[in-house]
Amino acid sequence: MALLERNEWYDIARNTNWTPTYVSESELFPDVMTGAKGVPVDKWEVYDEPYKTSYPEYVRIQREKDAGAYSVKAALERSRIFEDSDPGWVSILKAHYGAIALGEYAAMSAEARMARFGRAPGMRNMATFGMLDENRHAQLQLYFPHEHCSKDRQFDWAHKAYHSNEWGAIAARHTFDDLFMARSATDIAVMLTFAFETGFTNMQFLGLAADAAEAGDFTFASLISSIQTDESRHAQIGGPALQVMIANGRKEEAQKLVDVAIARAWRLFCLLSGTSMDYATPIGHRKQSFKEFMQEWIVGQFERTLIDLGLDLPWYWNQMIAEFDYQHHAYQMGIWFWRPTVWWNPAAGMTPECRDWLEEKYPGWNDTFGKAWDVIIDNLLAGKPELTVPETLPIVCNMSQLPICAVPGNGWNVKDYPLTYQGRTYHFNSEIDRWVFQQDPARYRDHLTLVDRFLAGHIQPPNLMGALQYMNLAPGEIGDDAHKYAWVEAYRTSRYQKKAA
Amino acid sequence: MATFPLISNFQYDFVLQLVAVDTQNTMDEVAAAAAHHSVGRRVAPQPGKVVRVRRQGATEFYPRHARLGDTDIQPMETVEFIFCEA
Numbered sequence: 001m002a003l004l005e006r007n008e009w010y011d012i013a014r015n016t017n018w019t020p021t022y023v024s025e026s027e028l029f030p031d032v033m034t035g036a037k038g039v040p041v042d043k044w045e046v047y048d049e050p051y052k053t054s055y056p057e058y059v060r061i062q063r064e065k066d067a068g069a070y071s072v073k074a075a076l077e078r079s080r081i082f083e084d085s086d087p088g089w090v091s092i093l094k095a096h097y098g099a100i101a102l103g104e105y106a107a108m109s110a111e112a113r114m115a116r117f118g119r120a121p122g123m124r125n126m127a128t129f130g131m132l133d134e135n136r137h138a139q140l141q142l143y144f145p146h147e148h149c150s151k152d153r154q155f156d157w158a159h160k161a162y163h164s165n166e167w168g169a170i171a172a173r174h175t176f177d178d179l180f181m182a183r184s185a186t187d188i189a190v191m192l193t194f195a196f197e198t199g200f201t202n203m204q205f206l207g208l209a210a211d212a213a214e215a216g217d218f219t220f221a222s223l224i225s226s227i228q229t230d231e232s233r234h235a236q237i238g239g240p241a242l243q244v245m246i247a248n249g250r251k252e253e254a255q256k257l258v259d260v261a262i263a264r265a266w267r268l269f270c271l272l273s274g275t276s277m278d279y280a281t282p283i284g285h286r287k288q289s290f291k292e293f294m295q296e297w298i299v300g301q302f303e304r305t306l307i308d309l310g311l312d313l314p315w316y317w318n319q320m321i322a323e324f325d326y327q328h329h330a331y332q333m334g335i336w337f338w339r340p341t342v343w344w345n346p347a348a349g350m351t352p353e354c355r356d357w358l359e360e361k362y363p364g365w366n367d368t369f370g371k372a373w374d375v376i377i378d379n380l381l382a383g384k385p386e387l388t389v390p391e392t393l394p395i396v397c398n399m400s401q402l403p404i405c406a407v408p409g410n411g412w413n414v415k416d417y418p419l420t421y422q423g424r425t426y427h428f429n430s431e432i433d434r435w436v437f438q439q440d441p442a443r444y445r446d447h448l449t450l451v452d453r454f455l456a457g458h459i460q461p462p463n464l465m466g467a468l469q470y471m472n473l474a475p476g477e478i479g480d481d482a483h484k485y486a487w488v489e490a491y492r493t494s495r496y497q498k499k500a501a
Numbered sequence: 502m503a504t505f506p507l508i509s510n511f512q513y514d515f516v517l518q519l520v521a522v523d524t525q526n527t528m529d530e531v532a533a534a535a536a537h538h539s540v541g542r543r544v545a546p547q548p549g550k551v552v553r554v555r556r557q558g559a560t561e562f563y564p565r566h567a568r569l570g571d572t573d574i575q576p577m578e579t580v581e582f583i584f585c586e587a
Contacts, residue, residue: 330515337543372515372543379542392538395508395517395579408515408543416508416517416557416579425577427508427517451519455506455577 006054014125017045033117035184039248047120047240051233058129062136065226072222073144081217082148087482088280088347089215090152093145095280095344096208097158099168099272101141103176106162108134110180110188114237117185120244123237127185130193130234137227144223153476157343164472167341167450171271171401174447175264186241187257194238195261198305200269201231203297207273207287214285239309246310258306259314260439263432266320267400274328275335278358279349280482289361291324316432323430325362329369330405337376338390338403339479340464341471347482350377352496359498364411366498371409374496380488393467396449398426399433421445505569507531508579510557511539517579524570528554528563535582550584557581 020028025041036044053061082090111134114127141158148155161169180192205228212221245254277290288296299321306313314320336346350373358365379387394403395416404427406414417428421441428434437444450467453459459470468478502525509520520535532552540546553562557579563572574580 333515333543369515371513371545375541375543375545387542390538392521393519395519403516405516408513410513412513414510414515414517416510418579425575427577427579454519 006052006057010052010054014121015045016121016124017041029117029119031184033113033184034119035186035188036119037186037245037250037253039119039244039250041119043248044119044123044244045121047122047244049122049126049240050236051126053129053233058132062132062230065229066136069140069223069226073219076219077147079219081219082151085215085217086282086347087345088282088349089217089285091344091347091482092208092211092276092280093217093220094152094154094157095272095276095342097141097145097155098161098343099172099268101138101145101158102162103172104134104137104141106176106181107192108138110134110183110192111234113183114185114188118189119186120241123185123189123241126234126237130230130237133230133234137230140223140227144219153474154343154345154479157477160472161343165450165453166343166471166473167396167401168271168343170450172268174401175268178443179261179264186245189238189241190245190254190257191261192238193235194242195258196265197231197235198238199262199298199302200265202228202235203293204269204273205231206297207277207293210287211277211281211285214287215282242309242311251310255311256439258311259316260436262314263316263320263436264400266323267402267429267433270323270328271331271335271402275332275346278328278361279332279354280347283349283351283354283357286357290328291361294324295321316435319430319432326368326407326411327405329358329362329365330407331402333369333372333408334394334403334405336481337388338394339481340389340468341473342479343473343477345479345482348487351487352490355496355498368407368409368411370498377488377491377496380485381492385485391464393451393454395427396451397429397433398447398449399428399436399444401449402429404429503570506577507535507574508577509535509538509582510579511535511544511582512552512584513544514539515543522569524568526569527566528569528572529565531569531580532582539582547584549587551587552582553585555581555583 108131111127111131115124115131118124118127145155145158162173179196180188183191205224209221209224209228212224242254245251274290277286277293303313332349335342336348339346355366355370376388379385394405396402397404404416408414417431417434419426419428419434419437422445424445426437428437448456454462454467459466502523505522505524507520507522509518518538520538522531522534526534532554536552551565553565555562556574562583562585
């Protein structure tokens, strides 16, 4: 039997809009679920997905991808990556799996919402495949770390993290709930697929795959590359949705969704990728600094995508670019100093060679962040490790749920950005975080940060042990320095000589 | 006497921190409580200097012996702790 080429039947077959007779259109596609923003259905029907596939094609290709990723894993099962890799790399794996695996599962629900409530048939079709993609990603990123659980229970956090009240998990849940779990189909298309996936996930996975290959972890490199090929397909759901919105006079609404999503994605990306690239990745394997990476991919490429679509750059674009110089350094210091509160062992990334590299990439680093690290190093050399762990909580941003932090030392610019709303004072890391809250205060106002919960008496006993219990961190899971402080020895014989900026 | 939570923004440190003090504490005692979590941990001590307290963004410091309960500082307000000549 002769088969038609896909392009001969695709447009007709995927045009699944119809005129309902048993229920009204608004009952079948309620605005609250579609987020169509008053754009009539016939206008949405011009939505044209740039990547077209059929179910048989999808299944065949996905099967090949799965076979590739699983066979690389099986072939390298005895490669001793866990035993032989730099502990910094192992820490990246733990942080990545915990932060991402169940987020993928959540993204599957978001894709399912687009598959059901997307106003454009093409969006629903793409999202059906996107839903299957995200399920695959969740499964892969739970299965791959599972082989390490028997050797190191921190790997159990690949599954556990999202079920806990660990601060990073709260931050991830808060962000993902906002961007795609509690949004309409159209909002998800813009915020998840366009802003988060095109803008950030693509970059995270590209960068991480390159670092993995460089570190000799070919299992992880092939896993991440396999996921990335799906992401780059279904990330294209958002672009045509934005085109429909803009063409129908909804640019302002579209712009706000993009601006909120980029602001929120940037914080998580900064925390995870920024600290991984500039600190946890062994220095010999670093391809480029986080700042260089951001300038190339976000400023150089994503910026053009925004303009080409007819959008403006977010109002805070220059402020965000200014943060490339310091925000992830501050998060790194927070992660390392509050290391008992994370499910991986943070790498300090603080050998004299690392500091020279940081000074070269971020001129002035030694005079700012370096000043604070000097005190930490002096305490470790003096046998006072108790002064290198916290006795109180950092203040957490009411938007990002991450510590409010910035530049220490001679560039000291730390500041609270407070806002009193309906009698409650909220604290933010920047004008950007505060602006996000102000766009929809009712959406965010009732959430309690970890500090709010502590003050409300939810954390008992009210000390570090109580906080660790609240965060579900059991003995054997609590983070400590990745290299067991071996890097400190380099400073014992000679004090660090600052490399000239 | 009542426990009073404050947000410490300590000069040269990188992060805001929660500090538990008391309404009866003087500004010097409040500063010492904040210093416990910053100085000698991530901020180098500055011998001979005192740490003064001011509202975020203010230029004037509170008197060193003023009691917290007698000032207009609110619970969970961010206050700055600044090294000054003694």
